[in-house]
Amino acid sequence: MTTAAxxxxxxxxxxRREARPRGAGDPLERALLPVLPALAPLFPDGALRRGSxxxxxxxxxxxxAVLAGPSLAGSWCAVLGVPTLGLVAAAGAGxxxxxxxxxxxxxxxxxxxxxxxLDAVDLVVVAPGARVRAGDARRLAARARQRGSVLVPYGVxxxxxxxxxxxxxxxxxxxxxxxxxxxxxRARQVLLHSDGRGSAARPRRAQxxxxxxxxxxxxxxxxxxxxxRRAPAGQPPGRRxxxxxxx
Amino acid sequence: MARxxxxxxxxxxxxxxxxxxxxxxxxxxxxxxxxxxxxxxxxAARAEGVRRGLRRREAQGRCPDLVVLRHDPIRDARxxxxxxxxxxxxxxxxxxxxxxxxxxxxxxxARYFGGDRAVAARLVQQVTASTRVTSRVGVADGRxxxxxxxxxxxxxxxxxxxxxxxxxxVNTLELSELxxxxxxxxxxxxxxxxxxxxxxxxxxxxxxGARAHRLARGQDEVPLAARVPAPELAVQVEFDPPVDRVxxxxxxxxxxAEQVHAGLIRRGLACTRLAIEAQTEHGxxxxxxxxxxxxxxxxxxxxxxxxxxxxxxxxxxxxxxERPTAGIxxxxxxxxxxxxxSGLQLGLWGGLGDAGERAGRAxxxxxxxxxxxxxxxxVLGGGRDPDEQVRLVPWGDERVPARPADQPWPGQVPAPAxxxxxxxxxxxxxxxxxxxxxxxxxxxxxxxEPARFAAPGRPATALLAWAGPWPxxxxxWDPAAARRRARFQLLGADGTxxxxxxxxxxxxxEGVYD
Numbered sequence: 001m002t003t004a005a006x007x008x009x010x011x012x013x014x015x016r017r018e019a020r021p022r023g024a025g026d027p028l029e030r031a032l033l034p035v036l037p038a039l040a041p042l043f044p045d046g047a048l049r050r051g052s053x054x055x056x057x058x059x060x061x062x063x064x065a066v067l068a069g070p071s072l073a074g075s076w077c078a079v080l081g082v083p084t085l086g087l088v089a090a091a092g093a094g095x096x097x098x099x100x101x102x103x104x105x106x107x108x109x110x111x112x113x114x115x116x117x118l119d120a121v122d123l124v125v126v127a128p129g130a131r132v133r134a135g136d137a138r139r140l141a142a143r144a145r146q147r148g149s150v151l152v153p154y155g156v157x158x159x160x161x162x163x164x165x166x167x168x169x170x171x172x173x174x175x176x177x178x179x180x181x182x183x184x185x186r187a188r189q190v191l192l193h194s195d196g197r198g199s200a201a202r203p204r205r206a207q208x209x210x211x212x213x214x215x216x217x218x219x220x221x222x223x224x225x226x227x228x229r230r231a232p233a234g235q236p237p238g239r240r241x242x243x244x245x246x247x
Numbered sequence: 248m249a250r251x252x253x254x255x256x257x258x259x260x261x262x263x264x265x266x267x268x269x270x271x272x273x274x275x276x277x278x279x280x281x282x283x284x285x286x287x288x289x290x291a292a293r294a295e296g297v298r299r300g301l302r303r304r305e306a307q308g309r310c311p312d313l314v315v316l317r318h319d320p321i322r323d324a325r326x327x328x329x330x331x332x333x334x335x336x337x338x339x340x341x342x343x344x345x346x347x348x349x350x351x352x353x354x355x356x357a358r359y360f361g362g363d364r365a366v367a368a369r370l371v372q373q374v375t376a377s378t379r380v381t382s383r384v385g386v387a388d389g390r391x392x393x394x395x396x397x398x399x400x401x402x403x404x405x406x407x408x409x410x411x412x413x414x415x416x417v418n419t420l421e422l423s424e425l426x427x428x429x430x431x432x433x434x435x436x437x438x439x440x441x442x443x444x445x446x447x448x449x450x451x452x453x454x455x456g457a458r459a460h461r462l463a464r465g466q467d468e469v470p471l472a473a474r475v476p477a478p479e480l481a482v483q484v485e486f487d488p489p490v491d492r493v494x495x496x497x498x499x500x501x502x503x504a505e506q507v508h509a510g511l512i513r514r515g516l517a518c519t520r521l522a523i524e525a526q527t528e529h530g531x532x533x534x535x536x537x538x539x540x541x542x543x544x545x546x547x548x549x550x551x552x553x554x555x556x557x558x559x560x561x562x563x564x565x566x567x568x569e570r571p572t573a574g575i576x577x578x579x580x581x582x583x584x585x586x587x588x589s590g591l592q593l594g595l596w597g598g599l600g601d602a603g604e605r606a607g608r609a610x611x612x613x614x615x616x617x618x619x620x621x622x623x624x625x626v627l628g629g630g631r632d633p634d635e636q637v638r639l640v641p642w643g644d645e646r647v648p649a650r651p652a653d654q655p656w657p658g659q660v661p662a663p664a665x666x667x668x669x670x671x672x673x674x675x676x677x678x679x680x681x682x683x684x685x686x687x688x689x690x691x692x693x694x695x696e697p698a699r700f701a702a703p704g705r706p707a708t709a710l711l712a713w714a715g716p717w718p719x720x721x722x723x724w725d726p727a728a729a730r731r732r733a734r735f736q737l738l739g740a741d742g743t744x745x746x747x748x749x750x751x752x753x754x755x756x757e758g759v760y761d
Binding site: 040058059060061063064065074075076083084085086087088089090091097098099100101102103104105106107109112113116117119120121122146173174175178180181182184185186187188211213214215 | 368388588602603605606608612613616617621622623624625626627633636637639642646656661663664665666667668670693694712713714715736738742744758759760761
């Protein structure tokens with residue numbers, strides 16, 4: 001487990017002290033939120049550090065994978081401004097949808113809504129529709145640090161969110177299972193990339209099945225093509241329409 | 248000594264209220280269904296072998312003319328309000344226990360009308376005369392015994408509750424976990440259970456078990472230590488302007504319920520009876536007591552307040568009782584009877600319940616900022632599209648899926664589901680290698696292989712792979728709701744993967760595997 005890894009950077013130690021959440025317990029354990037094992041190599045602590053800001057680039061599947069770790073461990077999460085989030089895919093990856101609050105249209109008041117949620121839930125995803133003012137980004141990051149929750153700006157272009165501790169993105173992706181007229185999308189192997197500030201300054205990479213066959217997120221150790229069953233194109237129609245009729 | 252109590256029971260209340268709303272006679276064979284199970288059925292249906300807990304299909308099999316209606320607790324509560332009003336005309340201080348069941352203290356009315364039997368007769372008569380609802384009345388020491396007596400329309404003599412309860416099976420306690428255990432221990436009737444020494448019951452089964460034991464012994468469920476609550480436990484909210492819409496008032500009620508519950512928890516108390524009071528702009532005072540068998544949770548309090556407000560504000564529709572002449576200006580919740588709450592302790596390290604409560608408070612705050620429908624939670628059910636399988640309900644509402652998940656959904660898109668679901672599909676273009684359109688014949692064969700794909704706001708891309716068509720032919724028997732589509736999965740050369748559908752000659756993107 002990497003959670004006990006000694007902290008070298010003074011700035012990071014500072015952050016951690018501030019990030020210590022209310023309540024007692026082992027401070028190191030309490031200061032981290034678990035992530036899925038497949039994503040652990042991307043994080044300097046092997047887990048999400050409470051109080052940090054982790055930006056996720058435009059991949060919804062990656063966002064779901066980030067949500068799944070804390071959610072599986074019992075945390076409450078909230079997603080603001082993502083009306084298109086695929087909740088069936090989220091549930092398949094392990095997100096507990098009954099502990100997931102959705103605010104599809106937070107409107108122009110999104111900074112105060114985000115702040116209110118940071119006070120109460122462990123992980124808040126926010127996708128601001130418009131350009132983000134540097135002051136808002138700074139204030140929200142400070143709020144997260146103070147309350148010990150994790151702020152996840154989603155879909156903000158690089159440099160659009162000032163002061164993110166870590167930035168996750170999809171570098172390469174390869175789908176398998178789909179052929180020319182046969183099969184279906186079964187699994188996708190992606191190369192994930194993370195970089196950031198402080199202890200996260202060194203870029204990290206991870207090979208991940210996002211999703212693996214069945215919808216979960218799993219580490220991909222080596223490039224192993226998964227076997228594909230050749231299926232006949234289409235399914236037999238229930239009621240046969242008259243021939244020649246076009247859809 | 249348990250208090251002498253009169254309980255009025257309207258048999259099959261969900262059927263009566265549902266039949267009333269649907270304009271049917273309650274004597275017809277009717278079953279009220281919730282989550283595919285029969286919740287309640289009319290006497291005619293029961294005669295054909297329909298029972299509570301049956302699956303819908305099986306109930307229809309036993310009784311082919313069965314009319315199936317949906318269960319709606321809010322409607323039940325609303326329809327019960329005139330009955331409560333009728334009881335209140337004879338005996339003040341009526342407590343609603345749940346829609347279809349209410350209790351009133353026997354002492355005053357029995358003295359006034361000359362005995363328990365006279366009270367029972369007068370109540371039945373009064374309720375029938377003013378609301379045309381058949382009811383049964385039972386009188387006994389303690390509300391639990393009186394409730395069971397009402398089912399048999401019986402008057403249990405003073406001090407006879409314990410003997411009356413003894414032959415009933417333990418599952419009348421309606422605590423499935425406890426009664427399972429008791430049955431396995433060989434304690435099948437309330438009499439067997441009541442025979443155990445109270446001290447041992449408390450040690451072995453905890454506070455819930457001790458409470459059930461008191462019930463089985465014919466003692467009142469509220470211990471003798473029930474106290475008159477301190478006035479500061481009451482909370483109120485003023486409306487300016489006054490509200491006359493149920494949803495607006497119910498929304499405020501939810502926050503109020505949280506507040507009253509937080510106040511109780513801080514003092515280590517729980518509420519077993521709650522008074523809901525409202526004042527209208529014209530100075531009318533409305534009050535109703537709600538009793539809960541266990542302890543009232545914030546959600547249970549909010550439900551009851553909502554039912555009650557619905558009852559008051561929609562009285563006009565029923566015509567039996569007069570509606571308040573103006574909107575509600577002040578809503579007040581008063582914990583009327585409280586007990587020391589030993590059953591629930593927060594975890595030493597702040598358990599999940601603590602986090603959940605904290606999250607719930609924040610959601611309520613955001614709902615206050617943006618409106619009740621702005622904070623949603625998803626309920627997964629069945630369906631053919633990734634979009635259909637999700638139902639979004641406002642935070643704090645009941646989590647019920649739109650379509651049952653345990654049924655086969657032929658034509659469902661195979662897992663994994665798209666990570667982005669476009670609830671409003673986007674028009675796209677799918678072209679063949681020669682630039683011509685791609686269509687699907689009536690036998691679900693493609694007219695040309697898809698080779699290029701263009702979505703709005705993105706450069707057109709060549710297709711690496713595709714699969715389909717997967718036909719969906721929904722509700723073809725209903726011309727208004729019928730839909731015929733053919734779905735495809737497309738994989739672009741730029742690495743994007745799409746779920747698209749062809750419907751009525753047009754291509755739509757329904758999801759993105761991004």
